[in-house]
Amino acid sequence: MQAEFLVAEQRADGNYLCVQGNWTLDNFSALEKLLSRYKKQALPGQHNLDTSKLGMLDTVGASKLIQLLGHENVCQLLQADSMLAAEKKALIQTVAQALELTKPDMQKEKAGVFGRFFGQIGYSIAAVWQQFISLLGFAGLTxxxxxxxxxxxxxxxxxxxxxxxxxxxxxxxxxxxxxxxxxxxxxxxxxxxxxxxxxxxxxxxxxxxxxxxxxxxxxxxxxxxxxxxxxxxxxxxxxxxxxxxxxxxxxxxxxxxxxxxxxxxxxxxxxxxxxxxxxxxxxxxxxxxxxxxxxxxxxxxxxxxxxxxxxxxxxxxxxxxxxxxxxxxxxxxxxxxxxxxxxxxxxxxxxxxxxxxxxxxxxxxxxxxxxxxxxxxx
Structure with missing residues (x-):
């Protein structure tokens, strides 16, 4: 475990993931190593989130935390964790929403040559039609x-x-x-x-x-x-x-x-x-x-x-x-x-x-x- 950033603890009331240290751009390399490690090694099963020892947090750290824990888990853990400062919670939620919006584009499969060709034709026809309708409307207004x-x-x-x-x-x-x-x-x-x-x-x-x-x-x-x-x-x-x-x-x-x-x-x-x-x-x-x-x-x-x-x-x-x-x-x-x-x-x-x-x-x-x-x- 990377003790300075993420620690798994077993307590009387359940399993906890303790997030600690500064999750900022300065620690980008260490956070990347932590993220790449857990791509191969799954996180512990049912767990709660403890952010009492979390230091500074910026958008880079928030995005790495979301990538590590998953969007749904982060939303659930944020609702259950009352010790996290309001500004940090708002930052994590904002970054999570932004990543969720870009997720379909990131996971979009690349179309083939013919798909792109005919897609471009369809897009051009639709654009010409919209332009024609707009021009007719403006001519009528004139x-x-x-x-x-x-x-x-x-x-x-x-x-x-x-x-x-x-x-x-x-x-x-x-x-x-x-x-x-x-x-x-x-x-x-x-x-x-x-x-x-x-x-x-x-x-x-x-x-x-x-x-x-x-x-x-x-x-x-x-x-x-x-x-x-x-x-x-x-x-x-x-x-x-x-x-x-x-x-x-x-x-x-x-x-x-x-x-x-x-x-x-x-x-x-x-x-x-x-x-x-x-x-x-x-x-x-x-x-x-x-x-x-x-x-x-x-x-x-x-x-x-x-x-x-x-x-x-x-x-x-x-x-x-x-x-x-x-x-x-x-x-x-x-x-x-x-x-x-x-x-x-x-x-x-x-x-x-x-x-x-x-x-x-x-x-x-x-x-x-x-x-x-x-x-x-x-």
């Missing part, structure tokens, strides 16, 4: 607040909306026009190269017009706004969440959705259609430049072909998707900003998530819209 605020002109915040239009719309004009111009030029290059084999180089004009008006202008603009504006919304609201500014607004009786979400949604609803229109013009100008340089199609002839052969409905088909994409991008950005849990790492994670979700939803909705318009014959 629509409800939007309809309410339209009927209350006193709560309109023109200054916030104009500031957000400048940030998310006006400042994005150069990058949107540059990107769509280059994409329009690339489409014209590809069209001129491929169609030249069939002697149909003149149809490069049709390709540039159709692709820019229906798809590329709105899609590229929306993807740029998803990466630029949705991330900005998430970072702004996430920083406010970390600094507890949103909680301060709620404590002041103000609605954060009215103050923070609605101006951003309205600003993007105004900005994205305008940016899409500019992207259409810029993309057509890019195709026009390539046609003039490579195919000897003059700008006047280019515009005549478009006006005669490209119906105006293609312009409206591209433009009608802009408000829908704008609402989705703004809602996703604000939703992720409100989900930040109070750390800088969380801000980064939710900013990344907002960009990924926005781009995915924009491409998904664009594909669904393309199928719908095709089936409708538009």
């Amino acid at each position: 629509l409800e607040a939007l309809f309410r605020i339209l009927l209350q002109p006193r709560q309109w915040r023109f200054t916030s909306v104009v500031a957000q239009v400048q940030t998310s719309g006006l400042n994005a004009v150069p990058i949107v026009m540059l990107l769509t111009f280059m994409v329009g030029a690339v489409i014209a290059f590809l069209g001129a190269t491929v169609l030249a084999d069939f002697g149909a180089s003149v149809y490069t004009v049709h390709l540039v017009a159709f692709s820019n008006l229906r798809e590329f202008a709105i899609l590229l603009t929306a993807i740029l706004m998803a990466g630029r504006t949705a991330s900005a919304f998430t970072a702004q609201l996430g920083s406010m969440k970390v600094n507890e500014e949103i909680d301060a607004l709620k404590a002041s009786g103000l609605n954060p959705v009215y103050l923070l979400v609605i101006p951003r949604v309205l600003a993007l609803l105004v900005s994205l259609p305008i940016l899409t229109f500019l992207g259409m013009i810029s993309g057509i100008l890019g195709g026009m430049a390539v046609c003039a340089l490579s195919l000897d199609i003059s700008p006047v002839m280019f515009m005549d072909i478009i006006s005669e052969n490209v119906p105006v409905r293609h312009f409206w088909i591209g433009l009608v998707k802009a408000p829908i994409f704008a609402f989705v991008i703004a809602v996703v950005g604000c939703h992720e900003g409100f989900n930040v849990d109070g750390s800088a790492q969380s801000v980064g994670e939710h900013t990344t998530s907002s960009v990924v979700q926005s781009i995915f939803l924009v491409i998904l909705l664009d594909a669904l819209a393309a199928l719908f318009f095709m089936e409708m014959g538009w």
Whole structure:
């Protein structure tokens, strides 16, 4: 027996285990030896606990005592032992509860490769579903607040909306026009190269017009706004969440959705259609430049072909998707900003998530819209 820590005594009223000495971190090695010894040698049978000679006790000593005696035995012995100080008894009980909570994880069997693989798939599907439900709820809350605020002109915040239009719309004009111009030029290059084999180089004009008006202008603009504006919304609201500014607004009786979400949604609803229109013009100008340089199609002839052969409905088909994409991008950005849990790492994670979700939803909705318009014959 380790006389300085644990002694088994036989008394007139029964068998006793006398716990004595300092069960602290300083005696960790000796306590480990005692514990390893009794893993091979069972403790005496029916016994009572005597803690009258117990010195100092910390969490390390309490955990070793619980591991030595067992959780159930410790609980029973603590109830029967009235000589143990209240603070030591509370410490042992707290450590015992903590060990009991972690016990299932410690004893959890390791899953196989296939179990982990399919488990991860199930976890991912459940997380995506919960995220989708949360996003739908936030979108409904935003629509409800939007309809309410339209009927209350006193709560309109023109200054916030104009500031957000400048940030998310006006400042994005150069990058949107540059990107769509280059994409329009690339489409014209590809069209001129491929169609030249069939002697149909003149149809490069049709390709540039159709692709820019229906798809590329709105899609590229929306993807740029998803990466630029949705991330900005998430970072702004996430920083406010970390600094507890949103909680301060709620404590002041103000609605954060009215103050923070609605101006951003309205600003993007105004900005994205305008940016899409500019992207259409810029993309057509890019195709026009390539046609003039490579195919000897003059700008006047280019515009005549478009006006005669490209119906105006293609312009409206591209433009009608802009408000829908704008609402989705703004809602996703604000939703992720409100989900930040109070750390800088969380801000980064939710900013990344907002960009990924926005781009995915924009491409998904664009594909669904393309199928719908095709089936409708538009």
